[in-house]
Amino acid sequence: MKNEAVLSKGTSNPAILWLNRYNFFLRFLLEGSLAGIVAGTVGIAFRLVLTEIEIYRNNILIWAHSIPAWGWLILPFLGVLAGGLAGWLTTFAPETAGSGIPHVEAVLMRQQRLVWWRIIPVKFIAGALAIGAGLSLGREGPTVQMGAAAGQAVSKSLMRTKAEELQLIACGAGAGLAAAFNAPLAGVVFVLEELRRNFSPYVLGGALTASIAADLISQKILGPLPTFQVKNLLPLPLTTLPLFVILGVATGVLGASFNRALQGGLELADKLTKVPRWLRAALVAVLAGVVGYFLPEVLGGGHFLVESVLANKVALQVIPLLFIAKFLLTIMSYSAGVPGGIFLPLLVLGTLIGSFIGQISGYLFPSLQGMAPSFAIVSMAAYFVAIVRAPLTGIVLIIEMTGHYQHMLPLLLTCVVAYIVAEALGTLPIYEMLLERDLMKGRSDGEASLSCEDKTTVIEVVVESGSPASGCRVKDLKLPSECLLVSVNRGTREIIPRGSTKLLEGDHLKVIVPEGKAGKVIEEFDKLTRCRVRNRVSSS
Template sequence: MALAVTVGAGAGVGSIVFRWCIQTFTRAFSGHADYTAVPGAVNPHVPWLGPCFVLIAPVIGGLLYGPLVNRFAKEARGHGVPEVMVAVAQRGGRISPKVAVVKTLASALTIGSGGSVGREGPIVQIGSALGSTLGRMVKLTEGRLKLLVACGAAGGIAATFNAPLAGVFFAMELILGTFSAEAFGATVLASVTASVIGRAAFGDVAFLDLPAFHVDHVAQYGLFALLGVVAAVVGVGFSRLLYLIEDACDWVWRGPEWLRPGVGGLVLGVVLLALPEMYGVGYPVLQKATEGGYAIGFLLLLLVGKMVATSLTIGIGGSGGVFAPSLFIGAMLGSAYGTVAHDLLPNTAGAAGAYALVGMGAVFAGASRAPMTAVVILFELTGEYSIILPLMLAIVLATITSHLLSHDTIYTLKLRRRGIDLEGPVRGAQIGTQLVGSFMDPLPSSLRASMELTDAVDLLSLSGYGALPVVDATGRYVGTVTARSVAEALAEEPGAAPTRVGQVAELPTAVTADQPLAQALHALLSAGGTGVPVLDPGHGSPVGWLSHQSALRAVHAIA
């Protein structure tokens, strides 16, 4: 817990330094605190260039951060979150400490010189690197080290967005991929600590001043539901376009990698000259859209422009997040959708700003498939409980639709393109690629669901697995029963306690004989006993038993 507080404090300070760097570089390259607040204005440092300075700023920025990333930390390139995810899933939470420094400078240079990316991905990677470094310094176990990495991510999000709850859910939903009391407690401590430090520096206000939210008519829920489906399509489309443009940049570029951001910066500059609202993160533009400040056609232009500008920034080797661009795209989509709905149904649709807010969360959920984070962060940004119902409806539908449209999220697709499957075997690992059926134990004797618990005690106590399969009267497999669940049942008040095996049987995560061991190990580690039944892939009936010992036999087979 003390380490979680320390990491949270580090992430909070890191957020302050990172935002200061962004502001400093933005003023240096554009002459303004935030160029998107005055899009198309001249740079007072070089007024003779007029608005054309945006052609040069990304080139200079790329020539600075390109060699920095290529020489010291190649993992600092891109949007950051996938690198943290794979570090936790497959590298034991180990992240190089130099990532924090390189990511801070590279991302600040990217955003300050016009790169159309967000600051949440970098601060997640920065905070996670701090957590990993501290954990290894004090020689934490691998499980605790991963948790400290998640604490760094939570603290970074909390301090950046002044959203402590969103930081917690982001860390558990995307970084850890699991929920537990220990993880929740530690990430809350880190998130609260980072938020306190962030609020001391930036004030106790949300980073956006969003309009009041209210639902005027019950029929609006139907419109919000449809918006969730449309937002999922846009979110998945953003993911695909991001990597399509990255592939195009890879195909076109044949020079040294350190020079790529500088040369590619010229193309990005052309985009910024045509649409200066794409400079940097673009929060002033996002806020103006939620207030109804743009016409429908321009909103759609901004939507497409952000997709292209963000994809191009990352494709040329820039460093920055996709969280904020997802919110930006969602705001443009929601505002345009709400304007159309208001024109068609003026007495029912309500204000367009409400749809902009819901669109922000729905597009992010569609791209990342992190529904709880999306709901919580929009709630924290508005501070209004009335947003919850329409937001939950749209985000859940966006998540479901996204899952139907694509197997991967905007984060996991980057890893899969590298040949990394977070749920599959790790390349080069001693255990992982072998099939379960090659190393499983013989199936132990099954228990009848109708058997008295007291009769099952002897069989479970003699079993070496601490769990046994359960079948019904027809011999159909219905789950497993563990020694722990039987012991708990026998310790309850006799009148209310279960009396038969079938009443305490549970279905563990299915493991089939044709599965790789890497996938089956997730089910084995989360099982209540020391083993799980192996099912026939065709009929779903047990054909063997997988235990930790049988999994370890795969190592001897390789040797």
């Protein structure tokens, strides 16, 4: 990082060099903690507001059912107001539309801007209105994006370099996920696996301290209990493993279907150029209100529906109806272009799939009766993996959210099968698909360069297994002309690269680039250092 280089400049004493790096690392950990505190505070406030709104909406539904003649109109009427206002507010910060996670990834790739003072208020208010109106959206997307904005706010207030700012943005994003689900380890893994794809000490240490700080606030205000409280889970015998292979295939197929359906919904929404965003959101909110009058379980994120499924209180014959309604409402809600995530809705869909297969298994094999909640927990993680393709994040997230890890073997098996099936079907991971859409729209809109040409910055990339750069010599790589490869970190060794230096998987490359061309250079290095198996499958 630039500051580290500045600190060590002018000295060749190994002890002083080590001390400078150690002091910088400690300072960065403190800054990560500060970013976590701010991100956690914003995230917990958002959770509390959503909880109050959901209670208020449920009370309105109870009152509406007491007026059979016209009570079904009450929620659609309120939805028009809340959904329309959410869509209107989003026009002041278009980057807050949808989950926000693809926007954070684009910012970390230096492809898009992040304006923290604009994102936090718009995402907070519009997200609360949209989810409160009954749109099938989750809280995690807003908390991740607002957490990233909080990380930038900390960096700006401390006047840090661009490289440090990006690290703190990633730390804040992980803290936002930790605050959303009381899952600090999942927040760390999410940063490492999805956002940065980089296990450097700065990324790991900063994400860890930020997530711990955010979770401390979460537990202080909301308590130490997991998000979903599951009791009396029955042990799963090894004879059930074939059933979990079937569950993995089902979640893989349905996960790929979700990704395709969401892509289709967004493409359809793009064609409705004459329909303003606020009107699209209002119309979807009306539909959600009508559906919610008869099926209130599918409104909002779906937290209480998950708890009902995990308590084995949802009948087998109702599950297909709930799944179809939740699936379609989630696609339409996200396509409306208002703030809201998809983590929680897809976890709801995963529990319904698992409960359905678990209950059928109980009818076919009487010894498995009562095990549907275990199937639902495993299915939550598998469906997440099939859609997001972040297996470590999915597994750790579900373990932390439920507080149970005794089903580790079927959990791992089902997630692996779901991942393989989803990859074989040729669909892109959901956030990769959304990121590509955002970048293409940005290019078509003619976005300006994000930085000045006369300034330089340092970027870090990791050589993945199976990538074109793995096993290749530096002189044989077609590196972008606008960059300078200055070091290769291999474990604890730092190598000054020469033309004959062979790059290996896991190498961390430090590259100096002009700030104005950082996005383009990162895109070129992405083609060289990341495994492109998924792209080959998709093109075939």
